[in-house]
Amino acid sequence: MSFLYLLIALIAVFGHSEDFLGTTLLSRPLILGPLVGLVLGDVTQGTIIGATLELIFIGNIKVGAAIPPDVITGGVLGTAFAIISGKGPAIALAIAIPVSILAEIVISGLFVFRPVFNKRFNQYAEEGNFKGIQRLHIFSGSLKPLLMGIIVFLALQLGATTMKSFLDLIPTWVQSGLQVAGNMLPALGFALLMNLMFNKTVAPYFFLGFMLASYLKLPVIAIGGFGLIIALLVTQKPQEKTIANEEDDFATETEELLADILAIKPRLSKKNIRSLFWRSMLLEANFNFETWQNTGFAYALIPVLRKLYLTKQAMAAALKRHLQFFNTSPYGSTLILGITAAMEEQNSRNEDLDEESINSVKLGLMGPLAGVFDSLFWGTFKVIAAGVGTSMAIKGNIIGPILFLFIFNLPHLLLRYQLTFIGYHTGTKFLQDLAKNNVMDRLTKGASILGLMVVGAMPATLMNINTPLKLGSDKSAVSLQAILDQMMPAMIPLGLTFLVYHFVRKNVKTTYLLIGLLALGFAGSIIHLFA
Structure with missing residues (x-):
C-alpha cells in the first residue's frame, strides 16, 4: 500500500503545483477525485466523491489575502x-472539511514565511543576477507542493489503517446525518458565488435559471446556453458612450509614449512576447503576504529584459523595478505584461524616459483588471464549467471533469495568449477604447447574467434536500414535501441557499458557516426533519 500512498501524495503535489500551471483549475476536487479513484481502483467512486466535494467548495477561491480552506489536501485525503x-x-x-481547515493554517503560515527570501531576491536584483531570481x-x-505532499503521504501511511478501523465503527445514523449535511453544504458554495454577482439589477436572472431547472427540468448546460443568448441580447443594447478624463485609471498620461512605441520597429520578436504568456503561468508560484506576485511578474519578464538590457547595471535597474509589490488577476496579467514589455523596450531606446512611469502604469492597471477578470473567470466561466461538469460527474460520468477543464480553459488560455500581444502592440489604447465604448461594463453585466442563471439552476439540480414529515393521521397523512413541491419545486434548497447567502453578506466566516450547516444537517437527520 505504501506505493499507492506515494502515488496519492503525488496527486496532492500535482494539485498544489497549480501555481506553476497558470491557475487552470487542475487542483479542483472534480479533477483530483477521479485521479485518486484511478490509483485506488475505483474511478467511478472517485468521480462521484470529487463532484460532491466540488459542490461544497465551489465558491472556494483565493482573492487577495483571503486564503480559503485547502480543498486540495482535504479533498485528496477525504477521497482516499x-x-x-x-x-x-x-x-x-x-x-x-476539518482537514481542509487545518491545512489552510499550514499554507497561510508558509505565505507568511516566504518573505524571508525577499532580501535574497533584492540582492540578486542588485547584482543583475536574473538566474538567481x-x-x-x-x-x-x-x-508548498512538496510540504503538502509529505503531509498527505504521512497521513495515509500512518493513519490509513487506524482511520479505516475508526470509520467502520461509525453507526448508520451518524452516516445518515453526514449524508444529509453533505446535501446541504453546497448551499455555502452557491451563496459565495452569489456574493460575487448578485444585485438588484441582475437578480431576476438567478430566479429565471432556478425556474428553468426546477419547473422545466432543463439540464445546467441548456440553461447556460439560454443564459448566453440572453446575455448577448441584453448587452447589445445601445450604450451611452463615456469619455475618459485625464485621471482615468488606464494611464492616459502614457498615450504619447505608446504612440512612439508603435511608430518604432520593435526589437522584441514574437518568441519574446510569447515567452511572457508561458512564463505568466508561474505568476503565483511564490505568492506571499508581503510582496504578493512580484517575483512571478519579474520571472515572466526576464527573457524580455535580457533581450533589451545587455549590461548588468541596466538589468539590475530593471529587475529592481519589477520586484516591487504587484497583485492582479492571473487571467488578465498578460495584458499588463505586454504593456510593460512595450514600455521597457521604449525605455531601452530612450534615456530620457521616466522609468517610474513603467511602474505607475503597472500599479494603475492591476486593480481595475483584477476586478474585471476575477469576475469574468471566477464568476462566470468557472460557474458554468462546474455546473456542467458536476452535474455529470455526480452520476459517475468521467466526461464531467473533462468538460469542466475544457469549458474553463478554452476561453482562459485563448484570451490570456491574445492579451499578451494586444498589450504589447496597442498598450493602454486598447483599454481606453474598451472604456469609451462601455465594453467593460457590458462584459461585466453579461457575465453576471450568464453566471447567475447557472448558479440559480444549481440548487434545483445539484442539491437533494427533502423533508420526510407528514401532516395528519396515519391513513390520511399528507407528505409535507409533496405540498412544498406543488407550491415550488426545490423550495428547501432555494431557501437554504438564501439563508446562507444572508450570513455571507453579514461577513460570517466561511468556517463557521460550514460548521453550522454540518450541525443543521446532522440535527435535522436525527429528528427526521430532513432526509
Missing part, C-alpha cells in the same frame, strides 16, 4: 480514506 474504507461521499466530506522563485514556489 472514503474509498479505502468502502464508505461513500458522506465520509469523504466528514474528513475533507529564477531559481529562487521556483525553489520557493516548490515548498
